[in-house]
Amino acid sequence: MDGPNLANEGRVEVYDNDQWYGLCAYNWDTHGADVVCRQLGYSYAIIANRNHYGSSGRTSNFSFNCTGQERSTADCSTTVGTSDSCLRGTAGVVCSSSPLENGALRLAFYVLRYGGRLEYYFNGQWGTVCDSNWDYVDAKVACKKMGFLNAEYYKLYSPSGSSSQPIWVNNVECTGNEMHLTDCSGTFGGTSSCTHTEDIGISCSRNGKEIICI
Numbered sequence: 001m002d003g004p005n006l007a008n009e010g011r012v013e014v015y016d017n018d019q020w021y022g023l024c025a026y027n028w029d030t031h032g033a034d035v036v037c038r039q040l041g042y043s044y045a046i047i048a049n050r051n052h053y054g055s056s057g058r059t060s061n062f063s064f065n066c067t068g069q070e071r072s073t074a075d076c077s078t079t080v081g082t083s084d085s086c087l088r089g090t091a092g093v094v095c096s097s098s099p100l101e102n103g104a105l106r107l108a109f110y111v112l113r114y115g116g117r118l119e120y121y122f123n124g125q126w127g128t129v130c131d132s133n134w135d136y137v138d139a140k141v142a143c144k145k146m147g148f149l150n151a152e153y154y155k156l157y158s159p160s161g162s163s164s165q166p167i168w169v170n171n172v173e174c175t176g177n178e179m180h181l182t183d184c185s186g187t188f189g190g191t192s193s194c195t196h197t198e199d200i201g202i203s204c205s206r207n208g209k210e211i212i213c214i
Contacts, residue, residue: 008147011053012036012091014060014073021060022090025050027079030108031068033093039072042095046146047107047116051089059086096147102189103182105146107202109159115203117158118142120168120181122189127168128161130194133186134172141174142181143204150205158201167192167199 012023033045063086066076094114098104100121107116108126119126139154161167170192174184182188 008042008095008097009053010092012093016060019058021058024060024063024086025089025091026063026086027065028063028091030106032064032066032073032076032091033095034068035064035066035070035073035076036093037095040095042097044096044100044104045106046094046096047110047114049092049094049110049113051092052113053090053092059090061086063091094147103180105142105181107146107204108161111156111158111201112153112203114143114148114205115153115156115158115201117161117199117201119161120188122166122168125166127166128196128199129169129172130167130192131155131198131200132171132194134200137176138172138174138181138184139202139204140176141178141184142202145180146204148204148206150207151202152205153201153203156201156203158199160196160199163196165196167194167196170194 013020014023028048028050030045030048033048037045062078062080064073064076065079070076102122104121106119108119109117118129120129136151136154139151143151168189170187172184172186178184
């Protein structure tokens with residue numbers, strides 16, 4: 001990865017024909033980002049983003065199609081992109097060194113640099129978070145759990161989760177002093193009466209200054 005002064009974040013680059021290229025962002029998603037993060041020694045991807053870390057001057061003419069279970073990108077299939085498809089830019093990622101275990105959080109379906117649909121890991125599966133009672137304090141705790149300093153948008157439009165995904169979290173109420181979302185009151189890893197139209201999206205900030213956006 002090449003990017004800011006953070007070892008776990010940056011532009012994804014691939015080595016091909018004795019040169020480094022920014023990875024074409026066509027088809028770039030959390031599946032591919034998970035594989036890249038594991039290949040680099042991390043546990044999983046917090047977010048798969050694009051076009052936020054400058055340019056290497058060269059972009060690959062291919063992208064990876066991964067299921068998320070591969071050990072390395074060499075095990076993923078590739079798609080040769082066109083000049084139009086790779087205009088979407090270069091892939092970026094934020095990785096996590098925390099173990100992938102119950103209670104892990106990520107931002108799926110990139111909308112902003114650090115923003116997307118909030119997802120919760122439980123019993124080997126990523127599920128969504130319902131927006132019932134959700135507010136800025138809850139988003140701030142979630143962002144801190146993912147390694148950010150603050151929340152930016154606590155209700156961010158993002159595409160709903162798949163109908164095959166469980167809705168793992170509902171009725172969260174935090175005081176703001178919690179280290180983990182599961183330290184807050186709420187329902188975690190249980191059944192929910194919510195629908196995927198109520199899936200919450202948030203964006204986080206590296207800035208220590210509090211920004212409350214709705």
